[in-house]
Amino acid sequence: xxxxxxxxxxxxxxxxxxxxxxxxxxxxxxxxxxxxxxxxxxxxxxxxxxxxxxxxxxxxxxxxxxxxxxxxxxxxxxxxxxxxxxxxxxxxxxxxxxxxxxxxxxxxxxxxxxxxxxxxx
Amino acid sequence: xxxxxxxxxxxxxxxxxxxxxxxxxxxxxxxxxxxxxxxxxxxxxxxxxxxxxxxxxxxxxxxxxxxxxxxxxxxxxxxxxxxxxxxxxxxxxxxxxxxxxxxxxxxxxxxxx
Numbered sequence: 079x080x081x082x083x084x085x086x087x088x089x090x091x092x093x094x095x096x097x098x099x100x101x102x103x104x105x106x107x108x109x110x111x112x113x114x115x116x117x118x119x120x121x122x123x124x125x126x127x128x129x130x131x132x133x134x135x136x137x138x139x140x141x142x143x144x145x146x147x148x149x150x151x152x153x154x155x156x157x158x159x160x161x162x163x164x165x166x167x168x169x170x171x172x173x174x175x176x177x178x179x180x181x182x183x184x185x186x187x188x189x190x191x192x193x194x195x196x197x198x199x
Numbered sequence: 200x201x202x203x204x205x206x207x208x209x210x211x212x213x214x215x216x217x218x219x220x221x222x223x224x225x226x227x228x229x230x231x232x233x234x235x236x237x238x239x240x241x242x243x244x245x246x247x248x249x250x251x252x253x254x255x256x257x258x259x260x261x262x263x264x265x266x267x268x269x270x271x272x273x274x275x276x277x278x279x280x281x282x283x284x285x286x287x288x289x290x291x292x293x294x295x296x297x298x299x300x301x302x303x304x305x306x307x308x309x310x311x312x
Contacts, residue, residue, distance in 0.1 A: 184254030
């Protein structure tokens with residue numbers, strides 16, 4: 079069974095930092111690209127970052143570029159999102175998601191349960 | 200960036216009736232190399248992550264009931280629930296997976312009339 083187990087959320091002050099983790103199991107993690115997607119309270123979905131299977135391609139939403147860093151450790155089947163210079167606009171639930179695009183299919187077929195990030199003084 | 204615009208923002212449908220959600224992209228999401236439209240549809244229930252329903256506009260993800268179907272090409276797409284069930288109450292999102300950034304529509308809330 080494919081599982082994405084997230085950790086690392088919490089309350090942080092504006093200007094602070096947080097690191098999110100996503101532990102994968104049940105599939106060949108090193109064969110899949112991954113995404114981070116977030117959702118502000120009561121709002122819609124916003125794509126945040128993408129990393130290809132071998133980390134050769136990395137992309138960010140303009141809203142987080144220069145502040146967030148996506149990375150992965152294929153030896154440990156783990157995905158990360160380092161978030162710096164956080165603002166209240168970054169508050170929301172953050173999801174990691176498996177991207178089917180490089181595997182002959184489309185969309186994000188498996189999602190973590192989400193982790194809440196609250197940026198507040 | 201490709202802008203995805205859904206309509207309506209919400210709709211109420213009687214049990215057993217058809218629900219139709221539209222999604223329009225600001226530019227084509229049709230890959231001419233494989234003739235596939237790179238649009239995905241997701242269902243999200245409160246307190247849960249999104250669930251992939253369809254990709255390539257009309258290919259149903261494994262395990263998704265066949266009352267969910269997708270159509271369209273180029274810039275105009277539709278998600279249809281042929282016979283609404285109580286468990287289909289949710290917010291539905293379209294997303295283009297044609298390029299980066301992977302943009303979503305604003306969501307359509309489906310309720311029971």
